[in-house]
Amino acid sequence: MTLHTTMPLELVLQGFGDEAEETCEVWRGDIMLQVVPIAHGMGRVVRLLQCSLNDYLRPELAPGSIVYYDTN
Numbered sequence: 062m063t064l065h066t067t068m069p070l071e072l073v074l075q076g077f078g079d080e081a082e083e084t085c086e087v088w089r090g091d092i093m094l095q096v097v098p099i100a101h102g103m104g105r106v107v108r109l110l111q112c113s114l115n116d117y118l119r120p121e122l123a124p125g126s127i128v129y130y131d132t133n
Contacts, residue, residue, distance in 0.1 A: 087130040092116055094128065102132045 066073060082097045084107055093111035096104030106126045109116060116122055 086110060089128055089130045092122070094122070094130070096128065096130070099127070103127060103129050 064073065084095050084097050085104070086093060086095055087104065088094075091112075092109065094104075095107040095110055097107060098104045104127070106122060106124050106128055108124060109122060112122075120126070122128070
């Protein structure tokens, strides 16, 4: 694989060896999300796993958004 860039290699590879944050899969209504837990029943959205196509357009479900979910 060849990478053509004017950026320094240190910037391109920054964070490459870092451990990934621990995620979990949760249901919020009929939508399955992958989130990084930040508190009990609250998490930061990483991605949508199971949902309708229209759910991708909902700004409250965008990656990085904070969502509340049922912990039962």
